[in-house]
Amino acid sequence: MKRIGLLSDTHAYWDDRYLKYFEPCDEIWHAGDIGSMEIVEKLRAFRPLRAVYGNIDGQDIRQLFPLTARFEVEGTQVLMKHIGGYPGKYDPSIRGSLLVRPPQLFISGHSHILKIKYDKTLRMLHINPGAAGRYGFHLTRTLVRFNVDRGNFSDLEVIELND
Numbered sequence: 361m362k363r364i365g366l367l368s369d370t371h372a373y374w375d376d377r378y379l380k381y382f383e384p385c386d387e388i389w390h391a392g393d394i395g396s397m398e399i400v401e402k403l404r405a406f407r408p409l410r411a412v413y414g415n416i417d418g419q420d421i422r423q424l425f426p427l428t429a430r431f432e433v434e435g436t437q438v439l440m441k442h443i444g445g446y447p448g449k450y451d452p453s454i455r456g457s458l459l460v461r462p463p464q465l466f467i468s469g470h471s472h473i474l475k476i477k478y479d480k481t482l483r484m485l486h487i488n489p490g491a492a493g494r495y496g497f498h499l500t501r502t503l504v505r506f507n508v509d510r511g512n513f514s515d516l517e518v519i520e521l522n523d
Contacts, residue, residue, distance in 0.1 A: 365382035366390075367389075369495075378492065389411065400424065411429075427442075428440070434508050439457065444468030466479075466487075472491035473498070474518060504517065
């Protein structure tokens, strides 16, 4: 079992509470729109980092991270893409991959809207952690933590960063 800290849409904004809340985590996953190499470096120095680049990310970040990441953690297939949509409204750029070979967990960002929903048709969990940065229309910045173990997810927590 691994404990995962998940965030998205930092837009180059750093908050020391990221590290506080990700202290019990084994890995940190960033679902794009990182915004700066400083964010990458701080997260990498703290825990192993998996990430995808988002639409605002520059070439430095795009050279480090893919547009779409498919990987396995603790016997669980994961697919992560910044612009991905959600169950019932998947983005056309990822829909085919989801339908042909659905992962057990699909992670996206971009919308700045926290959404955790199970797709009964594809039998996969979808998580959009909302936005951890200040840029955008969202009123509350959010992070997500959860455990992953052989396709099972437990102790899922939404953390609100109220200022």
